[in-house]
Amino acid sequence: MDAATVAFFHLCYSIELIVAFAVMIALRRRLEALFRSSRTIPVLGGFLGAVGHALLIACEAGSSSSRILIMAGMPLVATFEAAFVLLWGCRLSSDGGGRAVLGIAISFAASQLGLIVVCSGFLPYAPFLLVCAVCTGMCAAFSARGASLSRTFDLSSMRQLPWRMAALMMLLVYFCVVYVRLRIPEFSGDASMSSKLFASVLCLCTFSAVVLCLRRFADPESGLVVVFIILASVYMVGLLMVALFPDDGSVLARRVLIAGEHCVEVFIWMTFAYAAARKRLSAVLAFGILGILLVALPWMLSFDFRYLVPIAESVVSSDALNSVVTVALCVTALGTIAYLSVYALQIARKASEDAHSSHNEAAKRAFANVGLTERELEVGILVYRGYSAKRIAEMLYVSEPTVKSYTSRVYRKIGVHSKQELIGFVDGRDLFM
Template structure:
């Protein structure tokens, strides 16, 4: 993205649009504190297992329920998510800070936080999809960066202040910002996925999803094994935090200042030799470097995971698929493999903890697994991607036009009918802009017209473009006059009929 466009988007940010950071900050606190990294209690392990499992199952259940629906989760669920997050955090502190170290409290805390995770994930994804592709690609990574800042601030607080902030303040802000953001969305007409559409989505996105699943599985497995090493106590959590922060900052910079974004597969190919090199450090220099390996895996996973979230949001908006269904297709496998990696690590930890040589053998198996993934996703012919990321046309100071955008992660799986269709879609997006230019529309009118054809109302367009509703109505009347139509529906019909 050109620098001036990036600065314009940053200036147009609203406080509540970045509210995902408050939720993330709570999750960081409850995942990183109150337990020894090398000797966690059985109830702590139960809590982690329940929280991760419930999150995965809840996401899968909601996706299943909404698979054939043309609606999204209602706005009032943001209130449920906020109170559930607060209650889960309170029970967490009761279980691990106030002496209520029993299986019931830990289990209920895991269930509540798992449900809160699923609701926040799906509701924020709905907002990101409908907000517009230029802004959604920066909201996600910037929110992640801010969550790290909030987490660091909370760690400087006295315990009672930390308790109040994590149980009351942050959940309230997370709920308020989410509820406010959802009130602004104007959802496009949702296309229900049929078998043909599903095959096309899988063909488009299975490789980046596969990469993220593999790194997530290995990260969870190695994190569990590294936590069993006594010398890693106190360093693993810090390494994970640094890895997450570095990944968030990297993705934010990529999406803000790169002209075409960054493909997940290309990023995976860059990360693979780096991660492999870090894998060798514990082998040659001992267990002291295990936390560094965990942090590097977190960096690699979160980098490709954030890119996948961006790709999922952009792809959903482009194809007008349900944001809930697309989130399930992209992220549910990742959540599942993370749970599987953590569970396998829990099983192997008692076996390998007494002999670091066995841990080294497990690490080499992980390297082999990542190399197999690299080979699989690199197979087949690799023509130039339709669109590697998001291209922007630098116009005037108050105009941003997004030009024929496909998912940031999209890499063709081969020369197939689906790929040919995607190429046609790209040409259609380009021809739309050309058609509007031929009809004499101004640059701002083109941006308004593109949103009108996607079913957005005047109020929604005004919010997205940060212009007044009167100005939007003026542009709309001019568009109708130049194109010879009298309503938004006629404009949508023209697009569906292939006129532009």
């Protein structure tokens, strides 16, 4: 098909996807419990996805009624995609913030591993999508949960989500979508299997590092800040490569930037999942809005912007205007990354201060009636916070043997014999206060 026809179908699919998300958001009170506990819903969703993909595969095989097959298959695939975005969002956010973040990171890494297998030529691409739909439905059916905790369903609750961070990071996503599409000179683009393979390998390596990073941090907020730094670095590398190799043939530079954009998208999902889990927000509502902003609209722009909007074509055809737009977009992206870096560090600093304050208060409450002196209380709090004897000595300007002496007195007065027992003592007391 010619570019305009394919762009028209892209536009239809994007609209259908937005409608599917909107309907599910409207029915969120009923769907929330079903998405968490039902086994029938995921099986039905997987079946719809498989049928939709089968219709599109039949079209690709050269059927004479290709348009009818496309129009019949697209709404089924759109319903499948929207349903499982929300279903897995509900199930992940019921695990708690830290596990939800880690679950999204692992699932994205696994998806990239599957793409590597396909793009390497071991499996045909179109049937692989059909198999994925069936397997997704079966996996979701077997992982059904019980009744969920009470959730907040009203739209006003969405103010509690990290919109400021998300909005700025969405600028990076939309920058990549628009910029890369403008730089692709022809309809065939750079979506070859070798290009996809390269991007998938880069995404897999990046998120393998992300998973290892998240597992090292007990505090998810601190882990998310480090993850942001990793992903912003990958995006920055892609941006610099595009700036250094601006010619239309620089497929490698574009794929690095696209991989960075995918990683940024997943980070937004992670921050929303963490916030929704902690604040007991409706996952259907939170992930439905995010699905429209990060799945449907970028999909629409990624193809339709170039082939259905005359302004975009005029930018591409004018070398002078193209250069101005390129510089403006790059400056915007660099400024956004710089601002987000400062913002992420502020969040980390505040989270660290809050955690220290919380630990201090918990320790003071636990040690309130055990007869500690003021210095013993100081040492006990620092031991609870995990500092070594050497570090405590440096902080209090005393010798290390003196710290060990105070520590022994604290242990004796509260009836414990080690740092881990002291931590358990404080946490146990704090749980019932």
